Amino acid sequence: MFLFVIFSAIAIVAALGVILSRKPVYSALFLLLNFGTLAAMYIMLQAQFLAMVQVIVYAGAIVVLFLFVMMLIGGGELSDSRDKGASLxxxxxxxxxxxxxxxxxLVGGLTYGLIAGTLAPIQGSAVAFGAGTIEAIAGVLYTEYVLPFELTSLLLLVGMIGAVVLARREA
Amino acid sequence: MPERTGVLIRRNVLIIFMSVEMMLNAVNLSFVALAYHFMDLNGQIFVLMVMVVAAAEVAVGLAIVMTIVRRKDTTNIEDVNLLKG
Known part of the structure; x- marks a missing residue:
């Protein structure tokens, strides 16, 4: 519980930093911090494999992609003009x-669930829940979910082709 | 809440993208928490699928941003209103 409070506080502060920073580069670095705390929370929730994937995919690939795009766009006109003085x-x-x-x-539903006690954590067998390791994930992913797994490869291929076609300079 | 606020108040398309990523991460966190709650691995499998979709979305979306910047030299979404009637 103590660790959860610490990490969630860091995550919220990082999320606020993303949307309140004046330069997008600082936003990207706050985003990295947010993803890191989420990986820590995944470990606390017994999702060790997902924590590793979170670090590799989000912190390693997506944030770096954001930083590359900022580098290519240039830093001159990146600080956005927030529409000040606009009426409500x-x-x-x-x-x-x-x-x-x-x-x-959403907030109301979650608050109601917390107050009514229907979202209270299940006690007891939580320690025995060793799932979330690579073996357990693979056991489910390659048997029960093998068709969605194959379809994700198709989705990634389409995304890759789309990105290449869009970002290509017209000759 | 902060990520939704980011989509609402910021006009820079890169910041909006980051906020969308944070929304997907919030959903992922609730999936993992409920997988832990119910002692069920299906939630974690779904998180993997969401991660794949997020990766594809970021690749295509940032390519669109690059194209917009090359054509109109702006990252402000208020300036991109070609489809506005």
């Missing part, structure tokens, strides 16, 4: 109202 009426467009409503629904 102009700010409240319907996508924002919808997003705020859905967020309120």
């Amino acid at each position: 009426r102009g700010w409240l467009t319907w996508p924002r109202v919808t997003a705020l409503g859905l967020s309120a629904l």
Whole structure:
């Protein structure tokens, strides 16, 4: 519990740093911190393999991809102009109202679950839950979920081709 | 909450992308927590699928950002309104 409080506090501060930093490079570094604390939380939740994948894929690949794009775009006009002085009426467009409503629904539902006690952690057999290791994940992934696993390779291929086609300079 | 706020208040498309990534991570965290709660591995498998989708999305999305910057020289989404009627 103590570790969870520490890591979640770091994660929230890092998330706030992502959206409040003036330069996107600092945002990317805060994003790295956020992903790192999430990996720590995965380890606390007995998902050791997912923690490693989190570090390799998110911290290793995605944040580096963000930093590469910032390097290619250049740092000159990266600090965005936040629309200051905009009136509340102009700010409240319907996508924002919808997003705020859905967020309120989520927070309300979680709060209700916590108060009503239906989300209280199961005690007891938690220690025996050794799952989340590579062996356990592979045992499920390559038997029961082998078709979705194959389809992810197709998705990655399509994503790769799409990225190459989009980022290619027109000759 | 911070990630949704990021999508709502920031106008830089890179920051919005990072906020979307944080949203996917929030969903992943709840999947892992519920997998732990119910002692069931299916949640962790689903997290792997979400990670694959996030990786593909970032690759394509950042390619789109590169194309926009090359054409219009901006990362502000307010300036990209070609489809606005």
